[in-house]
Amino acid sequence: MKIAVLPGDGIGTEIIAQAIRVLDALELPFEMETALVGGAAYDAHGHPLPDATLKLAKDADAVLFGAVGDWKYDTLERQFRPEQAILGLRKNLGLFANFRPAICYEQLVDASSLKPELIAGLDILIIRELTGDIYFGQPRGRRTAVDGHFSGAEEAFDTMRYSRPEVERIARVAFEAARKRSKRVTSVDKANVLETFQFWKDIVTEVGKEYPDVELDHMYVDNAAMQLVKAPKKFDVVVTGNMFGDILSDEAAMLTGSIGMLPSASLNASSQGLYEPSHGSAPDIAGKGVANPLATILSAAMMLRYSLNQEEAAVRIETAVKKVLAQGLRTPDIFSKGTTKVGTVEMGDAVLKALA
Amino acid sequence: MKIAVLPGDGIGTEIIAQAIRVLDALELPFEMETALVGGAAYDAHGHPLPDATLKLAKDADAVLFGAVGDWKYDTLERQFRPEQAILGLRKNLGLFANFRPAICYEQLVDASSLKPELIAGLDILIIRELTGDIYFGQPRGRRTAVDGHFSGAEEAFDTMRYSRPEVERIARVAFEAARKRSKRVTSVDKANVLETFQFWKDIVTEVGKEYPDVELDHMYVDNAAMQLVKAPKKFDVVVTGNMFGDILSDEAAMLTGSIGMLPSASLNASSQGLYEPSHGSAPDIAGKGVANPLATILSAAMMLRYSLNQEEAAVRIETAVKKVLAQGLRTPDIFSKGTTKVGTVEMGDAVLKALA
Numbered sequence: 184m185k186i187a188v189l190p191g192d193g194i195g196t197e198i199i200a201q202a203i204r205v206l207d208a209l210e211l212p213f214e215m216e217t218a219l220v221g222g223a224a225y226d227a228h229g230h231p232l233p234d235a236t237l238k239l240a241k242d243a244d245a246v247l248f249g250a251v252g253d254w255k256y257d258t259l260e261r262q263f264r265p266e267q268a269i270l271g272l273r274k275n276l277g278l279f280a281n282f283r284p285a286i287c288y289e290q291l292v293d294a295s296s297l298k299p300e301l302i303a304g305l306d307i308l309i310i311r312e313l314t315g316d317i318y319f320g321q322p323r324g325r326r327t328a329v330d331g332h333f334s335g336a337e338e339a340f341d342t343m344r345y346s347r348p349e350v351e352r353i354a355r356v357a358f359e360a361a362r363k364r365s366k367r368v369t370s371v372d373k374a375n376v377l378e379t380f381q382f383w384k385d386i387v388t389e390v391g392k393e394y395p396d397v398e399l400d401h402m403y404v405d406n407a408a409m410q411l412v413k414a415p416k417k418f419d420v421v422v423t424g425n426m427f428g429d430i431l432s433d434e435a436a437m438l439t440g441s442i443g444m445l446p447s448a449s450l451n452a453s454s455q456g457l458y459e460p461s462h463g464s465a466p467d468i469a470g471k472g473v474a475n476p477l478a479t480i481l482s483a484a485m486m487l488r489y490s491l492n493q494e495e496a497a498v499r500i501e502t503a504v505k506k507v508l509a510q511g512l513r514t515p516d517i518f519s520k521g522t523t524k525v526g527t528v529e530m531g532d533a534v535l536k537a538l539a
Numbered sequence: 540m541k542i543a544v545l546p547g548d549g550i551g552t553e554i555i556a557q558a559i560r561v562l563d564a565l566e567l568p569f570e571m572e573t574a575l576v577g578g579a580a581y582d583a584h585g586h587p588l589p590d591a592t593l594k595l596a597k598d599a600d601a602v603l604f605g606a607v608g609d610w611k612y613d614t615l616e617r618q619f620r621p622e623q624a625i626l627g628l629r630k631n632l633g634l635f636a637n638f639r640p641a642i643c644y645e646q647l648v649d650a651s652s653l654k655p656e657l658i659a660g661l662d663i664l665i666i667r668e669l670t671g672d673i674y675f676g677q678p679r680g681r682r683t684a685v686d687g688h689f690s691g692a693e694e695a696f697d698t699m700r701y702s703r704p705e706v707e708r709i710a711r712v713a714f715e716a717a718r719k720r721s722k723r724v725t726s727v728d729k730a731n732v733l734e735t736f737q738f739w740k741d742i743v744t745e746v747g748k749e750y751p752d753v754e755l756d757h758m759y760v761d762n763a764a765m766q767l768v769k770a771p772k773k774f775d776v777v778v779t780g781n782m783f784g785d786i787l788s789d790e791a792a793m794l795t796g797s798i799g800m801l802p803s804a805s806l807n808a809s810s811q812g813l814y815e816p817s818h819g820s821a822p823d824i825a826g827k828g829v830a831n832p833l834a835t836i837l838s839a840a841m842m843l844r845y846s847l848n849q850e851e852a853a854v855r856i857e858t859a860v861k862k863v864l865a866q867g868l869r870t871p872d873i874f875s876k877g878t879t880k881v882g883t884v885e886m887g888d889a890v891l892k893a894l895a
């Protein structure tokens with residue numbers, strides 16, 4: 184089993200270091216190889232996703248990814264910015280199915296902005312399509328407008344698009360996931376305005392007929408953004424496109440108040456996957472030893488489960504994390520009165536101890 | 540002064556009736572004319588925005604709009620659905636600037652999902668561009684994919700686009716609005732992925748140079764969806780495109796917990812405007828006399844201020860609404876223990892009494 188380890192920028196290296204310690208402790212026959220990605224790769228090689236890094240990722244069974252990005256790259260041409268690395272990996276590895284759980288851990292209810300009764304016990308699985316939509320649609324660019332009221336003016340444009348097989352496969356992923364949970368899927372669209380999402384809705388409805396045991400409902404994206412705030416626990420599996428999924432999965436993650444705890448998985452058709460924390464590179468706290476490594480450690484657990492077929496090891500890690508939380512250990516992002524504040528490495532130490 | 544009154548569907552007629560009573564009580568020289576719109580117009584005339592309704596709206600100084608939509612129209616071809624009426628009005632009247640305040644009224648803090656300290660005193664003004672973006676961009680439709688991995692498959696597509704003058708004018712609206720408030724603008728984009736929103740960001744930055752007294756910052760839409768949950772009071776004026784504005788303005792409105800209180804205004808370059816509550820047609824409670832008319836009454840106040848140049852009358856209405864809240868009167872949507880539950884008409888009665 185080969186794992187490509189891509190720590191990236193900001194807190195990426197610190198949190199990945201703890202995940203590696205945890206993986207090492209499992210004493211499983213992995214081969215791990217590390218490479219630069221994002222701003223770090225741009226600094227060293229002039230490109231955020233160097234060929235060697237892409238090859239390593241492609242040849243691996245799974246990619247463990249930290250985070251990329253820093254303000255200092257904001258003025259680069261788009262193709263050289265750190266985010267292009269993650270977009271390039273998704274596209275080149277065909278990682279079309281993004282799993283973003285939004286879970287509120289019992290002990291962390293108070294970290295949420297929401298009233299405890301609204302958030303306690305939250306467990307949503309957002310399934311975001313990750314290789315289509317307006318993220319990759321062509322044509323796109325700048326040009327002179329040739330029609331409409333502003334004909335002759337400079338304009339910029341992008342193309343939103345979904346093909347039938349793309350919608351079918353992500354719908355199937357969602358229905359299959361729902362079968363292992365509460366058998367409910369909410370498909371989020373904007374069918375009242377967009378051709379792309381009327382098509383999406385039609386196809387999800389069609390595929391849904393193959394899963395008569397799963398209840399399907401449809402919701403407009405603006406309404407979903409509201410219902411997540413009003414009554415998040417009404418959701419179970421949510422499936423949506425790349426752009427809406429970007430927004431809603433972040434909103435849902437932040438509702439829990441503990442985004443530093445949330446892992447994610449991005450899978451292709453052959454279960455090769457990229458695993459990364461839901462939070463970003465947090466350049467403001469990088470190098471201070473205070474970042475929460477748990478989302479990354481839990482991402483490693485997801486990796487064991489989905490790409491490496493090591494369910495038992497995955498559960499071991501997840502159990503260890505719960506134990507550490509129960510012990511009251513907290514990095515600053517999830518700290519509250521009465522708990523014990525620890526740093527990144529101490530948190531890693533505690534997980535290792537709990538594993539043993 | 541001519542006002543076109545378009546009650547629409549669901550609770551539309553009930554809430555508009557109360558706003559009309561309030562406007563009548565002001566004894567100002569208005570001419571009000573009512574017409575069908577949305578599903579009601581489709582039922583009567585076979586089109587959600589009949590020519591006569593559009594003409595009435597175009598010839599008026601302002602449009603007072605209730606709400607449109609009902610599940611029963613969901614299976615109609617898109618062009619006949621109720622929402623097309625509101626899109627058609629926006630486009631035909633050139634209503635490019637949508638003002639959506641998200642205000643948390645002192646007495647309604649408890650109605651929010653958020654902890655009181657996070658939401659009390661909230662006062663955000665979201666300015667959403669309303670006639671461009673992927674809502675109206677051409678081409679759009681269904682076709683056979685001719686390139687990419689799914690070449691040959693059926694696909695649907697839409698075009699996102701913004702021209703320079705469109706971004707410039709909405710940016711100016713935002714900076715001008717900020718000058719009358721706390722002099723801060725947050726422009727929300729997705730410049731890291733979309734050509735359209737890199738362009739947007741560039742132009743907003745340029746226009747910002749004309750307003751050196753206003754502080755401008757930029758935020759990605761996914762981050763904005765998170766920060767609204769985490770610390771909504773950090774925002775003041777938010778300006779964004781049509782699609783992102785649809786999602787974020789609804790999220791922000793729901794954060795207050797009292798979307799039944801929130802008005803909105805959509806203006807064109809000559810201050811002609813359409814005024815409507817931020818909530819929808821709520822077919823589930825239509826005809827029951829329980830809908831909250833205050834968002835519509837406050838929309839009428841915005842209409843007096845922005846399109847009819849009657850600032851004094853606008854303030855009178857707003858003061859009356861505050862008085863009624865202070866008296867403890869609440870429709871079911873904002874009811875809490877210790878307050879007095881009233882219906883739509885009783886709430887209208889109370890506002891009239893407070894006006895006198």
Ligand SMILES: CC(C)[C@H](C(=O)O)[C@@H](O)C(=O)O
Binds near residue numbers: 761
């Ligand atoms: C960095 C950015 C391109 C990316 C996205 O928009 O997909 C990020 O927000 C995410 O959700 O992984």
Ligand SMILES: CC(C)[C@H](C(=O)O)[C@@H](O)C(=O)O
Binds near residue numbers: 375376405622625626
């Ligand atoms: C009904 C729909 C077309 C509309 C929109 O998406 O603009 C609505 O959600 C709104 O925000 O006014």
